[in-house]
Amino acid sequence: MMNLTLKIWRQADAKSQGKMETFKVTEISEHMSFLEMLDVLNEQLINEGKDPVAFDHDCREGICGACSLYINGQPHGPDRAITTCQLHMRTFKDGDTIYIEPWRAKAFPVIKDLVVDRTAFDRIMQSGGYVSVNTSGNTIDANAIPIPKEDADNAFDAATCIGCGACVAACKNASAMLFVSAKVSQLALLPQGKVERQDRVLNMVEQMDKEGFGNCTNTGACSIECPKEISLENIARLNREYLMASLTK
Amino acid sequence: MAARSALLKSSLAKKYWMSLTGLFLCLFLIVHLAGNLTLLKDAADAGPAFNAYTEFMTSFPLIKISSYLLYFSILFHAIDGILILTRENKKARPVNYASNKAERNSIWASRNMGVLGTAIFIFIVLHMANFWFKYKFTDIAMDPGDLPDMYGIVVASFQEGWYTAVYVVSMIVLGFHLWHGFESAFQTLGINHHKYSPIIQGVGRFYSVVVPALFAIIPIYIFLNL
Ligand code: HEM
Ligand code: SF4
Ligand code: FES
Numbered sequence: 001m002m003n004l005t006l007k008i009w010r011q012a013d014a015k016s017q018g019k020m021e022t023f024k025v026t027e028i029s030e031h032m033s034f035l036e037m038l039d040v041l042n043e044q045l046i047n048e049g050k051d052p053v054a055f056d057h058d059c060r061e062g063i064c065g066a067c068s069l070y071i072n073g074q075p076h077g078p079d080r081a082i083t084t085c086q087l088h089m090r091t092f093k094d095g096d097t098i099y100i101e102p103w104r105a106k107a108f109p110v111i112k113d114l115v116v117d118r119t120a121f122d123r124i125m126q127s128g129g130y131v132s133v134n135t136s137g138n139t140i141d142a143n144a145i146p147i148p149k150e151d152a153d154n155a156f157d158a159a160t161c162i163g164c165g166a167c168v169a170a171c172k173n174a175s176a177m178l179f180v181s182a183k184v185s186q187l188a189l190l191p192q193g194k195v196e197r198q199d200r201v202l203n204m205v206e207q208m209d210k211e212g213f214g215n216c217t218n219t220g221a222c223s224i225e226c227p228k229e230i231s232l233e234n235i236a237r238l239n240r241e242y243l244m245a246s247l248t249k
Numbered sequence: 250m251a252a253r254s255a256l257l258k259s260s261l262a263k264k265y266w267m268s269l270t271g272l273f274l275c276l277f278l279i280v281h282l283a284g285n286l287t288l289l290k291d292a293a294d295a296g297p298a299f300n301a302y303t304e305f306m307t308s309f310p311l312i313k314i315s316s317y318l319l320y321f322s323i324l325f326h327a328i329d330g331i332l333i334l335t336r337e338n339k340k341a342r343p344v345n346y347a348s349n350k351a352e353r354n355s356i357w358a359s360r361n362m363g364v365l366g367t368a369i370f371i372f373i374v375l376h377m378a379n380f381w382f383k384y385k386f387t388d389i390a391m392d393p394g395d396l397p398d399m400y401g402i403v404v405a406s407f408q409e410g411w412y413t414a415v416y417v418v419s420m421i422v423l424g425f426h427l428w429h430g431f432e433s434a435f436q437t438l439g440i441n442h443h444k445y446s447p448i449i450q451g452v453g454r455f456y457s458v459v460v461p462a463l464f465a466i467i468p469i470y471i472f473l474n475l
Contacts, residue, residue, distance in 0.1 A: 007347065020347055073350030099348035106341050172351060172360050173338035175260075205259055214341030215260040215334050217362060218433040221354035233441050239261060240439030246255030246262075 001027045002094035006041065008053055009101045011110050014117075018110065020099075030090035034077065035060060035067060037089055038100075054113040060085040062227065065162030068169070069114055070101040075166035075225045083164060083227045103165050105174035107211040120211040121163050124180060127207035131187060132195045142192070151189045158185035160228040167222035167230070173214030178222035180208050181238035182230045188241055198245035205242055263329055268437035270326040271430055277319055278460055288403065288467050292475065296400040300392050303384065303399040327370045335363030358429040365426040372419035379406060407471040416468045420461035427457035 003026045011018025025041050032040075035057050042052035058066035067084035071077035077087040092098065100114065108116040134140065159182075167178035184201050187193025193200075216235065223232045256262050284306065287298040306312055351360060358365065383389065383402060392398040406412050431453030435441070440449070 009347075070346060070348075073346065073348040074353060078353075099346075101346055101348070104342050104344050104346055106343055170354055172342075172355070174341035175338075202255060205255075205261060209260050212341060213260075214338035215263055216437075217264075217334065217338070217359065218429075218436045219355040219359040221351065224354040232436065236436050236439045236441030238439075239264070239437055242255070242259075242261050243265065243439060246259075249255075 001029060002089070002092065002096070004028055004037075004092065004095070005097040007097060007099045008114070009110075010053070010113055011102075012112065014109055014111055018113075020101075028089055030088065030092075032089045033060070033085055034069070034071065034087040034089065035085050054111075054115045056115050057085060062086045063162060065164035068103055068116065068118075068164055068166070070099075070103060070169055072099050075103070075169040076164075076227055080224070081227055081229050083162070086227075103169035105165075105168050105213065107174065107176070107213045108165060108168065116165075118163070118165050120213070121165065121176070121179060123211065124176070124204050124207045125163075125183060127203040128183060128187075128200045129196055129203065131193055133192050145191050147190060154233075155186050155189040158182040158189070158230065158234055161186075161226075161230050162228060164227060166225050166227060168213065170221040170225035171214065171216075172219060172221065173217060175216045175222070176208050176211070176213040177216040177235050177238065178226060178230055178232075180204055181234035184238050184241055185234045188237065197241065198249045201238065201241040201245050202249060205238075263333055264437045267326060267329055267334065268434040270322040270329075272434050273318070273322050274326065275427070275431065275434075275456065277315075277322075278464075282460060282463055285464065285467050288400070289470060296392060296398070297394055297396075299400040299403070300394065300396040300398060304396050307384070323370075323373060327366065330366050331363055331370075356429060358425040359433070362426065362429060365422050368422045369419065369426060372415070372422070375415070379412075404471055404475055407468040408475065410472065413468040413472045417465045420465040423464075424457050424461040427461070428454065431456055 003024070006023045006025060007020050008023060009018055010021045023041055023045075025037065025044065028037050028040065035055070038053060038055060045052045056066045056068050058064040060067075062083045062085060065083070067076075069076070069084045071084065071087070076082060076084045077091065079087055079091055102108075102110050102114045103116045103118075105116075107120045108118055111117050161179060161182035163179065165179070168174050168176050171177075184197075184204060187200065188197045218232075218235075220232055223230060256265070284299070284302040287302055288295050290298055306316075380399070380402065384397065384399060389397040389399065390401060392400065407416070432450050435446075435449050440446075
């Protein structure tokens with residue numbers, strides 16, 4: 001059991017000025033997940049008649065990408081390759097002070113407290129458009145097309161991106177390159193995705209720039225902090241795809 | 250529609266130009282260094298060798314053409330790097346974190362390319378004013394071989410402690426800039442391959458230590474020995 005001091009960003013709504021506020025929680029079990037610890041805090045706040053701390057969460061098993069907390073100076077906390085919901089309180093010690101902040105980026109404005117608006121990612125995905133696969137009744141089994149194992153593996157790895165935005169949060173430039181590169185790669189590597197690959201990469205990068213994300217300077221922070229360990233090779237692939245598309249299209 | 254301005258205005262385009270101008274500057278530094286190393290010869294040989302080198306660098310047509318490319322690259326790299334990249338990137342995060350452990354996910358040099366670059370730019374201006382400007386626009390004494398005696402000017406400069414110190418510190422700054430920059434330039438161009446990237450990284454780290462170190466040894470040698 002541990003007692004903790006929490007420094008949490010509170011902000012009433014998108015327009016209000018926010019600030020860090022200090023809270024105390026007691027008797028936290030090391031078996032709790034980080035979000036369960038916040039549930040304890042919120043129950044306490046509700047009992048005191050106060051406004052609970054708003055934070056995003058859904059699956060609580062590391063697959064949806066909803067949870068998004070900047071914990072003690074790192075997205076999803078100090079552990080590697082996990083989301084906030086997979087972070088356990090055993091990572092902390094009795095008496096610790098924990099900073100909890102929202103993702104910080106112009107393209108991810110705060111909605112309330114720790115919840116940010118990540119629809120910029122949705123708009124980037126939409127700008128990528130469709131994949132020309134026949135779905136009108138005579139659909140071809142995807143397995144009927146031979147694909148080199150390495151390409152299939154790389155595409156699958158890229159496809160594990162859950163769109164959480166930790167890459168943007170970690171990046172000193174608030175760049176969305178790791179996310180966009182994962183989305184571009186998962187399709188560009190496979191035959192089904194090759195048909196529109198040039199338009200896709202041009203449009204997704206254009207949308208990424210419009211949303212106000214920063215420019216990548218290859219610090220590599222994104223990949224280190226990514227809960228799915230999306231590799232920087234994807235960013236290189238995006239750079240290649242974009243260069244070829246803009247030279248030839 | 251997206252394609253038309255893609256190579257000029259997009260975030261990636263800025264990076265491609267940054268990378269190409271940066272790598273061109275890396276190439277230039279090798280040529281520059283090769284010339285400077287003649288300064289380490291015996292005092293009797295160093296003068297004529299260095300003066301012949303400066304004469305060659307300022308009159309050989311191919312080098313003259315590439316010198317304009319070089320001025321352009323430095324200016325472009327600096328403007329693109331500071332006014333566009335670094336400034337835009339600051340704007341992309343209007344509110345900073347109260348607690349941020351960036352050192353746990355990236356190296357210091359990679360997060361300070363703008364500051365390191367600005368320091369190099371100031372050094373380049375000082376360096377140009379001291380050597381290039383004097384060579385082009387002032388009367389310089391002739392050496393026995395009837396070539397402008399740049400060697401004399403260089404030796405006089407490096408006998409000043411402060412100038413030697415500024416030079417050495419600037420080379421350390423350059424080393425940090427290139428420790429990240431060299432590798433980064435290849436990633437920007439999309440060159441990341443499990444076979445070649447370790448080689449690029451090795452060459453980059455070797456380059457970023459050895460080239461600035463050799464540049465820095467010359468003023469130290471002159472300061473201590475001449
Ligand atoms: C001889 C001098 C210089 C050399 C050899 C050099 C080399 C490089 C290289 C190779 C890169 C990597 C490009 C990339 O990531 O794609 C780079 C990036 C950069 N340089 Fe320079 N540079 C020099 C001077 C400068 C100056 C004078 C400035 C600014 C006034 C500057 C500012 C920057 C910035 C802001 C970046 C971007 C950081 C990044 O993308 O990682 N550099 N430089
Ligand atoms: S690349 Fe990683 S950090 Fe970025 S959105 Fe996808 S899963 Fe999250
Ligand atoms: S709540 Fe779904 S990944 Fe954390």
